[in-house]
Amino acid sequence: MCLAIPGQIIAIVDDANRLAQVDVAGVRRTVNVGLLDADGGGVVQGDWVLIHVGFAISKVDEAEAAATLKLLRGMGAEYEQELEELKASVIE
Template identity: 45%
Template sequence: MCLAIPAKVVAIDELGENATVMLGEVKKEVSLALVDDVSVDDFVLIHVGYALNKVSEEEAEKTLRLFAQAGVTP
């Protein structure tokens, strides 16, 4: 089973090809090759180093709350 985790975009490189995302205290660089029109402060679903699509802040928070309730710490 695959799992995509919502994370907040905190920086985008000059070419717009990669973004730095935050998930809790963790920063990670991910590829934006699969997503268009991403900006700083957007939320994206990430999986194996790729942003898969944008999600709303509300949806991201809801998903992270469900992970927490299930005892999963992304």
């Protein structure tokens, strides 16, 4: 199962390629944030985003991120599998 999972932007690590480091439940990974540039806003450190297959696909506020994480944690094994897949992924 593939889920969109909330993560918080820690830093923009490669502005030219639109890569940012995000924290997802304690797992830090690099994701592409370029899809969020279309609305003219982009992302900055501290923003919350929904991440799917290595791409930030939507900005969300902190309350929505917390509610989504709570719901995902309630899914049990599927959530844990998604975190394991995130740990194994690498974008450089």
